[in-house]
């Protein structure tokens with residue numbers, strides 16, 4: 001079983017992530033993880049922070065001479081502007097002047113619920129951890145999971161499908177091709193015509209002190225049949241992928257395949273008919289199910305889409321209440337992105353990579369890559385030869 005846990009505040013010293021359960025013998029290097037960290041920092045509409053931070057990971061345990069050794073992998077990403085924040089964010093006891101207190105909670109953020117729940121006098125105690133800076137740690141963990149999946153020829157792709165109501169027209173191409181087009185786009189979309197309108201919409205939002213959300217799709221290609229299980233609710237892989245994606249900051253909805261589109265279709269036009277050929281085995285002509293039936297992967301690509309709400313920190317802040325005076329106030333204005341949907345898509349890749357990698361380690365087990373690969377091959381032969 002794979003597990004990961006992150007620690008770290010946005011303006012703290014560093015982000016830390018521990019990934020446990022990766023088999024021994026997986027080749028991994030810091031530059032491979034850094035490549036994904038850099039992808040998370042891209043996208044038109046990002047804030048100043050992206051210019052300060054050029055995220056770099058340090059592998060501090062679990063990897064020796066370029067290979068995992070079966071022990072927990074610990075990764076560290078230093079926050080480069082820590083020296084400007086040490087006084088405000090340090091662990092040592094210090095008396096801070098009241099002028100540093102954040103007292104006006106931002107609608108759409110963890111601020112108000114957080115101070116009430118944790119009984120804090122400063123909203124900073126909440127916002128430092130609830131902020132999406134933490135997603136850099138998730139992306140680092142996801143990069144290790146992608147590397148593991150690559151050994152089984154499973155690949156994770158993403159692209160943006162809409163921003164601020166501007167819809168991309170997604171051509172009927174394999175996910176790999178769509179993602180290759182997206183990789184060259186400032187907004188991670190394969191539709192360069194829509195990209196222009198999206199940029200315009202972001203510019204307008206920026207001018208108005210406003211923010212935008214949107215949608216993106218993540219695909220896992222090459223996933224074998226039978227990851228997850230129909231047999232128990234907490235083993236259903238669509239449920240675990242959805243939970244992982246829903247835990248990403250600002251993600252408000254997840255759908256597999258046709259998703260909400262199923263609502264208006266008759267069954268005959270909804271479900272993916274089954275075919276067989278001796279060359280290719282079982283196949284489908286459509287993938288409305290998004291590669292999952294009954295909580296198990298069905299051998300088709302796993303296709304999952306997410307909606308991201310507009311960024312809740314506004315340059316023209318919304319109405320709020322001062323938690324000390326209880327008088328009306330406008331919310332704190334915090335340095336922020338105008339739109340972060342392309343970045344969220346990269347975090348989405350990490351989320352899907354983690355869950356698919358976890359399902360693989362559960363299904364194929366093994367303390368070493370060698371053992372896991374042997375189990376994977378034996379299972380592949382069993383599926384190919386299956387005939388009751």
Ligand SMILES: Cc1cc2nc3c(=O)[nH]c(=O)nc-3n(C[C@H](O)[C@H](O)[C@H](O)COP(=O)(O)O)c2cc1C
Pocket residue numbers: 047108109110130131132135248249250251309311312313314335336337338340343344347
């Ligand atoms: C990649 C990414 C970047 C984000 N950047 C910002 C930001 O700059 N400012 C902001 O207020 N929220 C940003 N968010 C969203 C907030 O972190 C999120 O809305 C907030 O923590 C509340 O959580 P919830 O929306 O899941 O309820 C970002 C989210 C993601 C995934």
